[in-house]
Amino acid sequence: xxxxxxxxxxxxxxxxVGPIDVPxxxxxxxxxxxxxxxxxxxxxxxxxxxxxxxxxxxxxxxxLEETRTCIMGAxxxxxxxxxxxxxxxxxxxxxxxxxxxxxxxxFIEHFSFQCGYCTPGxxxxxxxxxxxxxxxxxRREELEPTIVEALDRHICRCSGYVRYLxxxxxxxxxxxxxxxx
Amino acid sequence: MLKKLxxxxxxxxxxxxxxxxxxxxxxxxxxxxxxxxxQPLSVDQMKALAERGAYVAVAADCYACHTxxxxxxxxxxxxxxxxxxxxxxTNISPDKENGIGSWTRAExxxxxxxxxxxxxxxxxxxxYASYRNMTPEDVDAVYAYLMTRAxxxxxxxxxxxxxxxxxxxxxxxxxxxxxxxxxxxxxxxRSETWNRGRYLTDALAHxxxxxxxxxxxxxxxxxxxxxGALLEGVVAPxxxxxxxxxxxxxxSVLASFMKSGISNQGAMANQMFEVVHFSTQYMSRDDLxxxxxxxxxxxxxxxxxxxxEPPKPVAIASDVAASAxxxxxxVCSGCHGADGQGIPHVVVPLTTNTSLRLSSGRNxxxxxxxxxxxxxxxxxxxxxxxxxxxxxxxxQQVADLANWLRASWGGQEPKVTLDDVxxxxxDN
Numbered sequence: 268x269x270x271x272x273x274x275x276x277x278x279x280x281x282x283x284v285g286p287i288d289v290p291x292x293x294x295x296x297x298x299x300x301x302x303x304x305x306x307x308x309x310x311x312x313x314x315x316x317x318x319x320x321x322x323x324x325x326x327x328x329x330x331l332e333e334t335r336t337c338i339m340g341a342x343x344x345x346x347x348x349x350x351x352x353x354x355x356x357x358x359x360x361x362x363x364x365x366x367x368x369x370x371x372x373x374f375i376e377h378f379s380f381q382c383g384y385c386t387p388g389x390x391x392x393x394x395x396x397x398x399x400x401x402x403x404x405x406r407r408e409e410l411e412p413t414i415v416e417a418l419d420r421h422i423c424r425c426s427g428y429v430r431y432l433x434x435x436x437x438x439x440x441x442x443x444x445x446x447x448x
Numbered sequence: 449m450l451k452k453l454x455x456x457x458x459x460x461x462x463x464x465x466x467x468x469x470x471x472x473x474x475x476x477x478x479x480x481x482x483x484x485x486x487q488p489l490s491v492d493q494m495k496a497l498a499e500r501g502a503y504v505a506v507a508a509d510c511y512a513c514h515t516x517x518x519x520x521x522x523x524x525x526x527x528x529x530x531x532x533x534x535x536x537x538t539n540i541s542p543d544k545e546n547g548i549g550s551w552t553r554a555e556x557x558x559x560x561x562x563x564x565x566x567x568x569x570x571x572x573x574x575x576y577a578s579y580r581n582m583t584p585e586d587v588d589a590v591y592a593y594l595m596t597r598a599x600x601x602x603x604x605x606x607x608x609x610x611x612x613x614x615x616x617x618x619x620x621x622x623x624x625x626x627x628x629x630x631x632x633x634x635x636x637x638r639s640e641t642w643n644r645g646r647y648l649t650d651a652l653a654h655x656x657x658x659x660x661x662x663x664x665x666x667x668x669x670x671x672x673x674x675x676g677a678l679l680e681g682v683v684a685p686x687x688x689x690x691x692x693x694x695x696x697x698x699x700s701v702l703a704s705f706m707k708s709g710i711s712n713q714g715a716m717a718n719q720m721f722e723v724v725h726f727s728t729q730y731m732s733r734d735d736l737x738x739x740x741x742x743x744x745x746x747x748x749x750x751x752x753x754x755x756x757e758p759p760k761p762v763a764i765a766s767d768v769a770a771s772a773x774x775x776x777x778x779v780c781s782g783c784h785g786a787d788g789q790g791i792p793h794v795v796v797p798l799t800t801n802t803s804l805r806l807s808s809g810r811n812x813x814x815x816x817x818x819x820x821x822x823x824x825x826x827x828x829x830x831x832x833x834x835x836x837x838x839x840x841x842x843x844q845q846v847a848d849l850a851n852w853l854r855a856s857w858g859g860q861e862p863k864v865t866l867d868d869v870x871x872x873x874x875d876n
Contacts (some may be wrong), residue, residue, distance in 0.1 A: 292777050292786050314783060314794055316832050335835075338782030342774065 277344050279303065280354030289341050296320050298341035299351060307352035307387045313337050317422040319388040323350040323395060331398040333391055352387040355394065369438055370394050377434035381426035388421045393435045400445040407446050410436060471620050477564075478629050480580055481557040488553050494592040501593025504586045507652040507735065508579070509727035510594075513537045522547070523600035528573045533609035535573050538565075543599035556591045557584065563627065569619035571607065572626070577668065578654035581631045581647065626667030638747060645742020648735055649674075653727065658684040658719065674743075681875040682718050683810045685802065689744050695802040698753040703740040706731070709825040712800040717820050729826040759805060759859020764852055768862065772852030775845050779837060788857055793829060804858030809850045813864065813872045816846055843869040 276285035299305040311319035315338040324332045325348040355368040370393045380386045396417040516525030522541035542549035559565040563576035634643045660668040661677040676686035709716040709724035783795040790797030803812040819836030851862035
């Protein structure tokens with residue numbers, strides 16, 4: 268028995284990938300792990316609940332969207348531009364990391380995570396939230412509920428949520444243009 | 449000649465006017481509340497009735513409507529959006545000022561069975577056309593039970609209806625056409641179980657209020673009894689024997705489904721989830737069996753039944769199948785499985801799912817577009833949320849997917865159109 272495959276091409280972290288023969292029914296996360304060795308997005312529940320596996324899809328208008336990879340087929344991403352957690356930090360020409368992304372840096376400064384398993388999902392979710400606020404700034408009093416609404420779906424089982432919330436809140440307040448005066 | 453005609457016309461107008469006037473003042477209204485109900489119940493009688501009343505109130509699902517989301521118990525406030533405006537369920541806690549604390553036994557009976565409350569006619573969002581069939585003993589029991597609840601000092605919200613629907617007395621016309629003159633009596637030719645099932649279906653659980661389509665006057669169409677209706681953008685399916693069989697139910701499975709909310713046929717969703725949550729999960733095994741036996745038109749639950757034959761796949765155009773399979777693998781199979789088998793206790797199977805077998809594709813389209821929220825079922829069962837795909841899939845992708853799923857596993861002709869998907873999006 269052979270597994271039916273299909274050619275897949277997409278852009279991952281600004282690099283063109285493919286065409287590669289990928290099993291038709293393969294989930295995106297398996298493709299990232301097994302074909303590209305991109306293992307930062309985490310397999311948690313495998314049922315689309317915990318959101319540890321999310322990555323970013325960059326839409327045509329530049330807006331960012333958070334997407335689960337454990338329940339979405341690899342071929343769903345054909346032709347799309349995606350960003351995994353490996354693609355958040357700034358790198359130099361050799362590929363070495365020169366600076367973490369502001370969200371990553373804020374999580375470290377706030378000791379937001381303990382075991383770190385859920386962290387890639389939180390980094391992804393918070394990055395998408397920052398992008399949304401850049402496009403549609405909110406009033407200060409809406410900030411906490413907005414963060415909770417955006418990140419509530421991410422499950423953390425050890426350090427709790429408060430330090431994630433504080434990190435994201437502080438970062439948003441320090442970043443000009445996200446909160447209306 | 450012309451004068452004669454005019455006279456006849458005038459006489460007719462006067463007659464119709466007179467008739468309408470008589471209807472309006474309630475001359476044709478018929479109470480099913482007997483005179484002896486005027487006699488108040490004694491304290492001991494109330495005490496003795498209250499316990500059974502708790503069960504009757506659960507079977508009649510009073511709480512679900514008379515308690516707003518996160519509101520005080522029995523204090524009303526749940527909104528009902530109707531084509532004529534918004535209604536709010538009333539406070540039926542025994543609060544003397546806002547609830548029914550000072551209502552007499554007879555006033556309560558008249559509200560429940562005649563649709564006439566202290567402040568005039570009730571709107572038929574209160575299913576008095578169904579509760580009319582309740583026995584006086586059961587109404588007494590509910591009355592006694594409600595009077596044991598904590599009084600809630602929560603004011604009623606006035607109805608926000610447009611003219612002329614805001615005139616309560618105008619309900620006399622609705623009642624004339626839609627309220628049976630008398631309560632249904634037992635069918636001596638059928639078993640006790642069947643009759644109990646009918647009583648549960650028609651009177652207490654008031655199934656027809658959602659599952660029987662409504663006429664222009666919004667009354668239940670008795671010619672299409674329990675044959676399914678569209679409400680709040682979803683199909684309340686046909687629950688006659690034919691409809692249940694088409695969905696893949698057999699009597700014993702239906703009875704368990706009403707208890708647990710989950711079976712191979714899927715997980716209860718939309719308003720039926722609440723019905724299970726607040727009402728049917730607490731029904732006795734005997735009552736659930738009676739309900740099921742009646743819906744399958746059986747005098748008793750069979751010792752064993754054979755599940756209905758699975759539907760035969762229907763042929764579908766190859767381009768539709770190709771489009772649908774691509775979508776299915778990309779966004780459905782991760783949870784529902786490559787072959788639609790689902791994951792026990794986590795995700796419902798699609799191969800045996802009722803939404804694929806209904807004559808209308810509406811519920812499937814609705815689920816694909818909007819998803820289904822996480823739900824806790826009786827016992828330890830729970831279902832994770834199903835994501836909605838309205839921003840991810842085009843109308844064409846949804847239509848192809850719905851047609852392919854329904855044709856392959858539901859045995860339904862691929863007749864879902866782009867318009868159906870568009871309409872379902874708009875109805876949201």
